[in-house]
Amino acid sequence: MYELIQVSEMSYYIQSPAKIGLVKLNDTDVCLIDSGNDKDAGRKIRQILDANGWHLTAIYNTHSNADHIGGNKYLQGQTGCKIYAPGIECNFTRHPILEPSFLYGGYPCKDLKHKFLMAQESDAEYLTKDVVPDKFEMINLPGHFFDMVGFRTPDNVIYLADCLSSRETLDKYQIGFIYDVAAYIQTLEMVKSLTAKMFIPAHAAATANISELAQYNIDKVYQIAEKMIDICSEPLCFEIILQRLFADYALTMNFEQYVLVGSTVRSYLAWLKDTGRLDVEFENNMLLWKRI
Incomplete structure (x- = not known):
């Protein structure tokens, strides 16, 4: 766990419960795509950065679920990096109490205010095209959560966040978390048509062909x-x-x-x-x- 895996010249991911993207911007500077689920994840990421002599410039959060923003606060405090999150996700990242409140539909009791549903707050700014690194493409992936996005890197690796789950997860649990079912299906239909050197879903294996798994997720929704x-x-x-x-x-x-x-x-x-x-x-x- 927390092994650094290189998939192209500049694109990597860190193997963790929710895969963390790492992209080299030059010989010394890197950015992250998400930050893991807690402070401990942040520490392990910092160890990887230090071991490679890399400077973290920014964290680009795909969305605001706690397992994707949990390392934000620690890493920002240690490195001074910028944090960006898209749309409504930025508000959830700045005010994490919103996630358990939204899920419960009211003020959440203590049983719901833990790191798996409520990360530590971090000083996020709105993610726009103007703040992403040069030659990065931001891909809108609504459905799983409000304003989730993914990214295509300059060397043609696509980070897909939580827009689909592995076959194993779906077969075991059946019902994956979805906020907007119509948008979720539309997103997966779009993802089916994408081509890339490699796709990195947060909760499925990296693959060069995402179409079959996207269709499996669509079929599960209809079931x-x-x-x-x-x-x-x-x-x-x-x-x-x-x-x-x-x-x-x-x-x-x-x-x-x-x-x-x-x-x-x-x-x-x-x-x-x-x-x-x-x-x-x-x-x-x-x-x-x-x-x-």
């Missing part, structure tokens, strides 16, 4: 959607729908999984309603979801 439509053959409240999904997929409920999977299930339900496949009714002061 989950059909499952929810079948469950809603009778009007049911959200909690029962969630319970049945956990039971059918042999998932284990805890507070963290309740908010992560629960938020995703609500996103699916909203998408299915907006696309005319589910509707709602109110009965005995309960919101019930039902198949049309």
